[in-house]
Amino acid sequence: xxxxxxxxxxxxxxxxxxxxxxRLDGLAGVEPVTPELLGAVLEExxxxxxxxxxxxxxxxxxxGCRLEDGRVRLPEGFxxxxxxxxxxxxxxxxxxxxxxxxxxxxxxxxxxxxMWHGANMALALAPMLSAGATELLAQHGxxxxxxxxxxxxxxxxxxxxxxxxxxxxxxxxGAVRMQAVPDEAGGCYRLYGEKIYITxxxxxxxxxxxxxxxxxxxxxxxxxxxxxxxxxxxYLAAADGSLGARNDLRCTGLEEKLGIHASPTCTLRYGxxxxxxxxxxxxxxxxxxxxxxxxNESRHKVGVQGVGVxxxxxxxxxxxxxxxxxxxxxxxxxxVPIIAHPDVRRMLMAMRAPTEAMRALALLTAxxxxxxxxxxxxxxxxxxxxxxxxxxxxxxAVATEQAVEAASLGIQVHGGVGYTEEAEAAQLxxxxxxxxxxxxxxxxxxxxxxLRKVLKDGGxxxxxxxxxxxxxxxxxxxxxxxxxxxxxxxxxVAALRASTERLLVGGDDPLAALTAATPYLMQAGLVLGGWQxxxxxxxxxxxxxxxxxxxxxxxxxxxxxxxxxRHTLPRAHGYTPAVQxxxxxxxxxxxxxx
Amino acid sequence: xxVLVAVKRVVDxxxxxxxxxxxxxxxxxxxxxxxxxxxEPAVEAAVRLREAGVAxxxxxxxxxxxxxxxxxxxxxxxxxxxxxxxxxxxxxEPLGVSKALAAVAEREAPGLILLGQQATDDDAAQTGPMLxxxxxxxxxxxxxxxxxxxxxxxxxxxxxxxxxxxxxPLPAVVTADxxxxxxxxxxxxxxxxxxxxxxxxxxxxxLGVDAAPRLDLLEVSxxxxxxxxxxxxxAEALAERLRNEAQVC
Numbered sequence: 075x076x077x078x079x080x081x082x083x084x085x086x087x088x089x090x091x092x093x094x095x096x097r098l099d100g101l102a103g104v105e106p107v108t109p110e111l112l113g114a115v116l117e118e119x120x121x122x123x124x125x126x127x128x129x130x131x132x133x134x135x136x137x138g139c140r141l142e143d144g145r146v147r148l149p150e151g152f153x154x155x156x157x158x159x160x161x162x163x164x165x166x167x168x169x170x171x172x173x174x175x176x177x178x179x180x181x182x183x184x185x186x187x188x189m190w191h192g193a194n195m196a197l198a199l200a201p202m203l204s205a206g207a208t209e210l211l212a213q214h215g216x217x218x219x220x221x222x223x224x225x226x227x228x229x230x231x232x233x234x235x236x237x238x239x240x241x242x243x244x245x246x247x248g249a250v251r252m253q254a255v256p257d258e259a260g261g262c263y264r265l266y267g268e269k270i271y272i273t274x275x276x277x278x279x280x281x282x283x284x285x286x287x288x289x290x291x292x293x294x295x296x297x298x299x300x301x302x303x304x305x306x307x308x309y310l311a312a313a314d315g316s317l318g319a320r321n322d323l324r325c326t327g328l329e330e331k332l333g334i335h336a337s338p339t340c341t342l343r344y345g346x347x348x349x350x351x352x353x354x355x356x357x358x359x360x361x362x363x364x365x366x367x368x369x370n371e372s373r374h375k376v377g378v379q380g381v382g383v384x385x386x387x388x389x390x391x392x393x394x395x396x397x398x399x400x401x402x403x404x405x406x407x408x409x410v411p412i413i414a415h416p417d418v419r420r421m422l423m424a425m426r427a428p429t430e431a432m433r434a435l436a437l438l439t440a441x442x443x444x445x446x447x448x449x450x451x452x453x454x455x456x457x458x459x460x461x462x463x464x465x466x467x468x469x470x471a472v473a474t475e476q477a478v479e480a481a482s483l484g485i486q487v488h489g490g491v492g493y494t495e496e497a498e499a500a501q502l503x504x505x506x507x508x509x510x511x512x513x514x515x516x517x518x519x520x521x522x523x524x525l526r527k528v529l530k531d532g533g534x535x536x537x538x539x540x541x542x543x544x545x546x547x548x549x550x551x552x553x554x555x556x557x558x559x560x561x562x563x564x565x566x567v568a569a570l571r572a573s574t575e576r577l578l579v580g581g582d583d584p585l586a587a588l589t590a591a592t593p594y595l596m597q598a599g600l601v602l603g604g605w606q607x608x609x610x611x612x613x614x615x616x617x618x619x620x621x622x623x624x625x626x627x628x629x630x631x632x633x634x635x636x637x638x639x640r641h642t643l644p645r646a647h648g649y650t651p652a653v654q655x656x657x658x659x660x661x662x663x664x665x666x667x668x
Numbered sequence: 669x670x671v672l673v674a675v676k677r678v679v680d681x682x683x684x685x686x687x688x689x690x691x692x693x694x695x696x697x698x699x700x701x702x703x704x705x706x707x708e709p710a711v712e713a714a715v716r717l718r719e720a721g722v723a724x725x726x727x728x729x730x731x732x733x734x735x736x737x738x739x740x741x742x743x744x745x746x747x748x749x750x751x752x753x754x755x756x757x758x759x760x761e762p763l764g765v766s767k768a769l770a771a772v773a774e775r776e777a778p779g780l781i782l783l784g785q786q787a788t789d790d791d792a793a794q795t796g797p798m799l800x801x802x803x804x805x806x807x808x809x810x811x812x813x814x815x816x817x818x819x820x821x822x823x824x825x826x827x828x829x830x831x832x833x834x835x836x837p838l839p840a841v842v843t844a845d846x847x848x849x850x851x852x853x854x855x856x857x858x859x860x861x862x863x864x865x866x867x868x869x870x871x872x873x874x875l876g877v878d879a880a881p882r883l884d885l886l887e888v889s890x891x892x893x894x895x896x897x898x899x900x901x902x903a904e905a906l907a908e909r910l911r912n913e914a915q916v917c
Contacts, residue, residue, distance in 0.1 A: 079682070083700075111863060114741060117702075118854045126853070163856035176856055624698040 077498070078128035080120035080189040081385050083627055084430060086112065088437045089181055091613050092606065097441055098179050101448035103170075105177045112182060115167075119186040122162055126155050127193035134196055134336030135501045139277075144324045146276045146338045152197055153279040156230075159190070160280075165201050165230030173212070174228045180447075184378055184440035188433070191382030195505050196336035198379065200233055200274045206372045207234025207286040211305065214356030214364045222311045223284055233280035236372075237269040237287040237306075237342065238365070245518060247362060248298040252289035252344065254352060264349025265289055265306055265323075268341065273512075275340030276308075276325035282317060283308040285342070287352060288361050295359070303361035304352035306344065322350040333504030369513065370466045371443075376513045377469035378436050380477035383506040384429040387477075387484035390498055392422055394488055412487075420641070421487050425480040427638040430631075431603030432473040434610065439465040460535045464527045465602075467519040471592075472599025474509035475516060481506050520591035523598070524577065529587060533574050536598070543567050543605040549612050556615055562639040563608045566646045570601040573653040585657035593652035600646040604638060611635035669779035669816075669838070671723040673714040673748065674769055675730050676704040677739045678789040691887045694789075703739040706784025708746075709848035713814055714782050715747035716849070722816040725749050727776055731756055731768045737867065744862035745854045751865070756872035756879060762790075764879025766798035771875040773803055778839065780821060785810050785843035796843035806836040812847040 089095065090109055098107055130151045137149035159165065168183035169175020190198035208227040211220060211234075226232040243249035252267030265287060269275075276283065285306040294300030310318040327341035344350040356364040395413035403414055412418045442465065445458035481503035485492035492499040510516040528536055547567065550560030573594055577587055614631040617623055679685055679694070680702040686695045703711075717723040728743035730736040731754040740751040754768050773781060786793035793809075800807035812831065813824035825832045826845050836842070872879055900906045910916045 105860065110738060110741065111859070113738070114745065114859050114862075115856065118745070118856070118859060122853050158853060161855065162853055163858075167856060176860055 077131070078124055078193050078386050078389060080116070080123055080192065081433070082113075082116045082120050083624075084433065085116060085185040085188070085437070087610070087613075087627070087631070088434050089185065089441075092434055092610055093181065093438055093441045098181070098444060100450050101179065101444055102450070103177065104179050104444060104448050105171075107179060107182060115178065115182060116185055116189075118162075119164060119189055122158060122164070123186075123189040123193035126158055127190065127197060130155055130197070130336075131194045132498055132501065134194065135333070135505070136335075136495075138335035139328055139338040141325060141328045141338075144276075144326075145278065146325060146328065146340070148277055148279060148338070149336045152336060153277070155194070155197060156200055156279040159201065160230035163229075164190075165204065166228045169208070169228045170212070174225045179441075180443040181437055181440040184374075184437055187375060188378050188382040188385070188436075191379040192386045193382075194336075195379060195383055196334040198382075199334065199337045200277075200279065201230060202372065202375050202379070203236055203273050204230065204234040205375070206236050206368050207284055209368045209371060210286050210303065210364060211284075211355060213367065214303070215305065218313075219305060219353055219355065222313060222315060223305065223307070226282070226315060227284055231280060232282040232284055233274060233277070234284045234286065235272050235275050236365075237272050237275070237285050239271045240268060241270055245515060247288060247301065248296075250288050250290060250301055252287065254289035254291050254302060254304055254354075255349065256291070257349070257351075260351065263289075263291070263304055263352045263354060264345060265304060265352045266345035266349055268326075268343050270341050271329065272340040272342050273337060275338065275342050277338055281309075282311070285323070286355065287344070288365065289352070291358060298362050300359055301361040302358045303355045303364050305355050306350050306352040310351060322347045332507055333501065334508060370463065373470040373513050373519070374436070374439055374443075374462075374466045376509055377432070377466075377471075377473040380470075380473035380475075380506065380509050381429055381433045381436055383502055383509070384425065384432075384473075384477040384480035387481045387499065387502045387506075388422065388425040388429060390502070391425060391484040391487035394497070394499075395422060398489075418487060421483045423634065423637040424641060425483050427607070427634050427642050428476040428603060429480060430610070430634055431607050431638060431642070432469065432476060432599075434606035435465065435599075435602060436469045436473060438606065439469055460531070461539070464523070464531070464535045464539075467514075467523040467527065468595060468599050468602065470513065471510070471516040471519040471523070471595055472603070474506070475596065475599075477506045477509060478503070516595075517592055520595040521588060523595045524587055524591040528574060528594075529577060533578050536574060539602065539605070540567055540571060543601070543608070546605055546608040546612070550608055553612070553615055556611055559608055559611055559635060559639045562643055563604050566601045566604055566643050569647050569650055570597055573597055573650060576654050581656075583656045583658070585661060589655075589657040589660060590653040593649040597646045597649040597653060600643055600649075604643040604646070607635040607638040607643075669717075669723050670725045670727065670776060671714045671717055672727050672729060672769075672773060672776055672778035672781045673707075673711050673743065674781065674783040674795070675707040675711060675728055675736075675739045675743050676765075676784070676787045676789075677701050677730065677732055677736045678704045678787055681705055681788060687888060687890060691889060693885065693888050696789075701735065701738065703742050704784050704787040704789075706786055706788070706844060706846060707739075708784075708851040709846060710782040710784050710842075710844040711743045711746045711748065712849050712851040713811075713842075713844060714780075717780075717816060718747065718749075720816075723780070727752065727778065729754065729769065729772050731765050731872065732760060733757065734869075740867055741859075741862050742854070744865045744867070745858045746852065747858065749865065751867040753867060753869045754872050754875065755869055759881050760879060761881050761883055762792050762794035762798055763882060764877070766795050766802055767877045767879060768872055768875055769795070769799050770802040771877055773799070780816075780838060781805075781841045783841075783843055785845055793843075796841055800841035803839070803841070805839050805841055807841040807843070808834050808836045809843045810845045811842050812845045814842060814848060 134149040140147040166175035171177040254263040257264045287304045323344045325340045329339040442458045442461045449455040484499045547560045547564045550556040614628040617628040680700040714726045726748040728748040728751040808823035810826045811823045815822045
């Protein structure tokens with residue numbers, strides 16, 4: 075039996091019914107997508123993910139990566155699996171056809187990305203980081219640089235990385251020390267210094283690796299405003315794209331990590347010799363700014379990663395619960411598979427319902443990205459962009475928090491064997507535990523969401539989404555069988571409105587918003603997830619009533635939505651005291667009391 | 669040489685099918701569909717012949733509901749050049765399908781027809797042999813290896829107790845075993861290109877074929893549940909039961 079079955083049915087439900095393919099009509103420069111095309115694309119991506127990527131997941135964890143003489147040895151099969159992905163054209167799925175991409179909408183690309191992460195998170199990080207570097211070069215690189223490097227990055231023949239962190243510069247990148255010295259004769263810069271935590275920083279799965287590096291020019295002011303962005307290739311490329319000399323950088327160490335063992339997390343040393351050749355990308359001293367325009371998108375992908383791993387954890391736990399016979403039901407004589415026990419059923423649904431809610435929100439955000447990039451009129455583009463800005467930190471943080479919880483529940487369903495490495499459940503928790511940390515910790519995203527995306531915006535974008543949630547409430551209350559779901563959603567929306575109001579009014583507590591940020595973000599995530607589950611319930615209910623299509627799927631969707639409203643959504647209310655309470659209590663703790 | 673490859677749309681392998689309440693068959697209306705797994709190596713073999721320069725054109729054909737377009741697009745994404753959908757509503761039996769394929773073959777005049785040895789829904793394994801008989805061509809069934817030669821194909825067949833090599837003069841019908849090859853993973857750019865490849869639709873009636881069902885299906889039922897195992901006292905008792913009850917040797 076396959077270890078991972080890509081959730082194509084639910085993805086198609088979200089894209090075709092919850093979002094609607096008609097949303098993509100009239101988007102300029104986007105390949106038209108019919109249900110048949112979407113089905114074919116997802117089926118074929120799913121085949122590669124399920125048959126080639128997923129079976130490598132466990133062995134990759136066991137073998138891990140090794141560093142030998144500056145060369146990184148990947149686990150068996152990983153380089154071939156990466157090449158199969160590149161040969162299949164999957165890396166460029168959403169990229170501009172002018173650059174060799176396939177020009178499919180982000181919403182379709184996102185669905186395939188969920189599969190790569192669900193199948194093999196450690197391997198999926200390679201294209202995920204590449205995508206960030208590719209986007210930065212596409213947006214900010216000059217034409218000669220793009221001509222030399224972009225097309226091969228789009229295809230995935232060359233991989234890309236993001237080199238930000240240094241030992242003293244983690245979440246605060248203003249502390250970056252890496253030096254970039256102009257080399258007038260060479261028409262480039264020479265880079266000197268050390269970068270750490272570089273995901274897929276060195277390997278031989280791709281012919282070349284293109285590093286996007288944050289560094290400081292000699293004239294740069296201190297802090298955030300002095301950083302510039304440089305493209306530093308492992309092998310220098312000639313104008314025709316052929317590979318030239320090895321650049322002056324090397325991998326000096328691999329991190330020993332809790333999880334994602336098959337993803338080499340590298341320490342890279344630049345310029346131990348003549349200096350690593352680098353080319354400025356974008357404007358000098360605007361590096362961090364350029365980086366942030368891309369960061370939002372990669373944060374969205376981390377959220378998608380959370381959805382992917384949570385789905386895998388759910389499938390694994392469900393399959394185990396179906397075959398593990400243990401104990402009896404009250405009044406029953408025979409021993410039963412544990413999936414018959416109420417608490418196991420509860421755990422499985424507690425894994426599945428938030429995952430489906432976040433899948434819907436993540437794909438909805440992707441659809442907004444499509445409108446923001448390609449929409450016909452400026453107003454629609456701007457409105458969509460504001461939604462993307464608001465939803466991205468929410469999807470990243472909430473989907474990854476929920477993924478960690480789902481993976482933990484997955485172990486719980488397995489019982490004792492879940493805590494051993496005999497089952498894959500433990501690996502999934504170890505792997506996904508990084509997701510709330512990287513690409514901006516969830517704490518930082520809480521601040522981003524609360525301060526920048528809600529308060530700075532006067533709460534307008536969120537209010538517009540909640541107005542749509544009101545319509546969903548009205549719809550649910552209009553269908554007798556669903557009115558209870560409508561009531562639950564209405565209460566949760568009211569709680570989120572009250573929280574937002576409280577934060578907007580503010581007060582004399584300067585730290586109130588920072589203290590409230592994470593609980594507020596979680597509350598918003600649960601409520602907006604509930605909005606999507608409410609919408610899904612309306613569609614599913616209608617389909618079941620009409621006997622339309624695969625009624626078993628729609629009936630299951632209704633069960634999941636009901637569970638969400640009863641078990642998951644009420645947690646939103648639990649955050650209210652923390653959001654409204656202010657900072658006094660935490661601030662009152664003195665140093666000796668910690 | 670032109671190669672015709674026939675593909676069938678069946679309920680996806682991974683779906684656990686359910687019986688209809690009245691025992692008249694299997695619930696298929698909303699079950700997920702896919703290309704018959706035995707047809708995949710047939711398509712793959714056809715495309716490889718073209719890539720090797722042996723075939724000039726690969727034409728995929730399917731007989732059935734409009735939804736069969738899906739599996740034809742898959743064949744096009746594998747690398748077939750164009751496709752023909754013979755639209756027919758309702759139940760189709762191997763005899764009717766073989767008539768329709770023969771009509772297409774007479775028009776297209778391929779040098780070789782490839783198809784799966786059987787389909788995973790009815791497992792009949794009849795369409796290929798019926799088609800060859802109807803056309804009066806040679807046939808090689810259960811192919812696990814195929815090589816095109818001058819005016820013939822050399823085929824290795826999976827037979828009871830081993831393999832048999834045969835050479836069949838062209839034109840011929842070859843039915844594929846799963847062991848024929850390992851079908852490729854379809855590339856995204858190929859899927860995008862497949863959208864634009866020609867797909868011609870035609871009604872079954874227009875071929876002048878009578879495909880009306882000739883078989884009466886009496887009943888479809890679940891296989892009987894496996895009886896629980898029993899523990900026997902000795903090796904002799906085990907041998908005894910194997911011989912008499914399980915009819916082993």
